[in-house]
Amino acid sequence: MKNYEKKSLFTTISLFFIPLLILASVVLYMYHGDKVKDIEQNILYQMKDYTFDFKGDTFTLDIVQDDKQKKLFKIYHCEEGLCAYFQIPTTGPYLLKVIYDKKNYEKVYHEFLYDIFKFSIVIFFFLLFISVGFAIYSLRPMKEALRLLEDFLKDLIHDLNTPATSILLNSKLLRRRGDFEEIERIELSAKAISSLYKNLELITPNQISKDEEISLLELIDGKIELLQKLYPKILFTKNMQDVTIKSNKNAVDRIIDNLLTNACKYNKKNGQVIISTNNKKLIIEDTGLGIKNVKKVFQRYYKENDTGLGIGMSIVKQLCDILDINISISSIVDKGTKVELTFN
Incomplete structure (x- = not known):
């Protein structure tokens, strides 16, 4: 693949892949936020069930003063981990504080992050595969046009050498009849054409000794x-x-x-x-x-x-x-x- 083809390929891949990657990142970020809310909401319902029979060691309990700022049946992030407050069936100004240990929550959260990371890797390579396929497909017309142009140049180079050589040979024959300034100009112009021919011949140079x-x-x-x-x-x-x-x-x-x-x-x-x-x-x-x-x-x-x-x-x-x-x-x-x- 030639340098300009590589440059066009990478540019097309970038123009297609980067917007898709940004869009996928936004979607994953929104999914992450919703999933975290779902995890916390699920833990909150487990806390509520726990207040009925206090069975199991998933949660710990505490009795705290009701200061009117603590909302009932709502997840809070506290020093111990996740906690929620529930009404005690008494007439005293106290609330029941149910605590979900911080280490347990981090374990659940990290498991979720690992799952979303694996999913992100799959999405990344899927989008990259689509982008490469799209780039290759979109560059096909350009490659065909360039191939036709290169074929045309090869034919042009081949046809250009013959008249340039003929002009040089005939100008040398004319010199035998007389040395004129016009003949020298013709020779110089023919040499300029020959130089252009040599440049065109080396547009795509191969390995040379x-x-x-x-x-x-x-x-x-x-x-x-x-x-x-x-x-x-x-x-x-x-x-x-x-x-x-x-x-x-x-x-x-x-x-x-x-x-x-x-x-x-x-x-x-x-x-x-x-x-x-x-x-x-x-x-x-x-x-x-x-x-x-x-x-x-x-x-x-x-x-x-x-x-x-x-x-x-x-x-x-x-x-x-x-x-x-x-x-x-x-x-x-x-x-x-x-x-x-x-x-x-």
Whole structure:
């Protein structure tokens, strides 16, 4: 199950399960109150029966002064436990106090609590089962729609590669007849389409190998050469050592390509991109527009303007996770963004 499917499933379960749980809790609370009253009322009737023959050792007796505040035939919670007052068939100002021992009452009450606890556990899992079933059923149309979308993307990716490759090959053939600026523009546009194709191809990356030797300096130089033609007004500044890492070259190429392209695309006019290394850390800084919500930047299809598809940074995060590369982003709006890649 994919991450967005898990998130949708848990959200749907919560939205259905929590209200049901609250409703069940209210019902159980009301049931608890009524049941406690029933237990006390039953004990009160047993007390009344006890006053007729005084048989058994369930209750104890006491004679107390009648102060007109003690109501007859009513349960009170007293220090000894439960007690009730009954009229003595005499003319004196005294009442008969019948006492139900506190320990006995606590035993009955705890037995009732244990029963209601077992019932609550059953209700809890029953509601959870219903909620999970409802969530799975309600997500079926979404999963079907996403499956169709993924199939469409796979077909689109397959069909996109052919014309992009054809344009690049034909532009190289045209160069033999003459070197024109228009041909270079066509090549750059075709390479941009090819880069988009590679991003789409890695929307759902599988497990990839990490055993290739990669020179970061060589990789960065190749990217700068291309991006300098696409963004001639951007100033690239390098402060790099020739760091070599062991990873997957195609995947690292995709990560750096997306980060440098974003640094150029969302930069200011005559802006700057600064690339540096520090041991096994690659740092890419720009003087661009900045990111308003850094926490959402890795979410698929999230974008803060009308340009782009919103998949590049999602792919970057997926590839970083697979390759055990730590990525961190800090940004200030209208000042720029800093991305740090730490290679293990």
